Amino acid sequence: MTNQLAVYINTTKAGILERDGRLLTFSYSPDYLDLPGASPISRLLPLGSRVYGDDATRAFFSNLLPEGAVLTQVARQIGVSRENVFGLLEAIGGDCAGAISVRTAGSQPEPDGSYRRISEQELSDELDRLPSHPFLAGDEGVRLSLAGAQNKLPVFFNEGNYYIPEGTSPSSHILKTAIEQLDSTVINETFCMTLAARVGLPVPTAQVVIIGGRQVFMVERYDRIWTASGEILRLHQEDFCQSLGIPPELKYEKEGGPGFGNCFKLVEEWSSEPLLDTGFLLNWAIYNFITGNADAHGKNISFLYRDGLVRLAPFYDLISTAVYKRLDSRFAMKMGGQRDPRYLPQDTLVGFAAEIGIDKRIVKSTFVKMMDNIAAQSTQLFSEYRGTFGDLVILGDIARVIDYRITKGRQLIQF
Secondary structure, three states, X not given: OOOEEEEEEOOEEEEEEEEEOOEXXXXXXXXXXXXXXOOOOEOOEOOOOOEEOHHHHHHHHHOOOEOHHHHHHHHHHHOOOOOOHHHHHHHHOOEOOOOEEEEXXXXXXXXXXXXXXXXXXXXXXXXXHOOOOHHHOOOOOOOEOOOEOOOEEEEEEEOOEEEEEEOXXXXXXXXXXXXXXXXXXXXXXXXXXXXXHHOOOOXXXXXXXXXXXXXXXXXXXXXXXXXXXXXXXXXXXXXXXXXXXXXXXXXXXXXXXXXXXXXXXXXXXXXXXXXXXXXXXXXXXXXXXXXXXXXXXXXXXXXXXXXXXXXXXXXXXXXOHHHOOOOOOOOOOOXXXXXXXXXXXXXXXXXXXXHHOOOHXXXXXXXXXXXXXXXXXXXXXXXXXXXXXXXXXXXXXXXXXXXXXXXXXXXXXXO
16 A cells, blocks of 8 residues: 655646545655745645645645545545545546646656547436446546535546546536536526626636536636647646645535635735736625626636736636525625625624724725626627527526626615
8 A cells, every 4th residue: 555645736746646545745846846936736735845744735635525425425435534635636537727746756757748639429328327437437437526515527628529638638618517506507607707707807718518418517617728839737726724724524614614814815915917816806805796606716716827826817707696595695605794695784794894804995985896797798698698599597587696686786886
């Protein structure tokens, strides 16, 4: 049984993940520390020759894994405990979020990697199997991992064809199937991502694709770039829970995860462009309020490391959860000390401004601008979606949420 895993950033060995019984440690490779321009893999794992203990190490690496029922099924598929972070990464850590990949210590990454083309029917079959076979776990040569509790599959998509990355080859897109027992989540998420782009939020391109006769959500990976020679490279990222040392099971504020105050302070301290990124984060918070996304937690915000800079990553997992009566409508992060959007006192935005350290006049003007933009852009987008997909119930439901939240927002800015 191996007790060491090599941690790579792209094809460069950054360090060693080691287990000693139940404890995990991480240390950087001396060769990596000597590289000009080397960057840390995490805010809480800064460059240096020390050995990092279990708390900091586990908080970063456990957040690379899937969550909830998906994690349980992956663990069952590969025959390890779901609490065994080391064993899970050994099995599925070949293509994670960002530039991190994990391999058995002593082995070398494949410089070119490989891709296995998959037909639409084969891909449809694999998507059908995701609940019992997430991330193709256990398939020879396939080592894929993404955080989150939803069924999804990383793929390489090029010129209309789909490929399964094998070994350490990077994926380029993520496929998500519809969430069972919730109506039209594929249309919902694609609409919310597209609307976000139109009102100026940085988001990756998302679209509805048809695979095996069913609608599937497909989004470009923002943590991948194409080189001039036609290669695809990983960009390193870390989500806010990783940056703050919070394990994934505590990602919600009510469980000890970050709130808005923590997030804005983190941007101020860690971003290379804190003023710009604070503006993006404020727009994200307001956008989620207006579109009814109550599941905007700390793992849905990330930093992207590129060219020696640390910047807020494009936003993802934007969906109107408020349209689903069976889901909790309360905010994942309190706004001005309030969790329930149905009962917001008049001073909610004043409290929110104080919490995030931004002048209340700026919060108010940003709120007004976002409401006006969403009202204008959503009208056009609804028309386009109805022309493409028909007069779906979900579109009317999202429209009603947006109308209600804008009405509520115009009341809250009267201070």
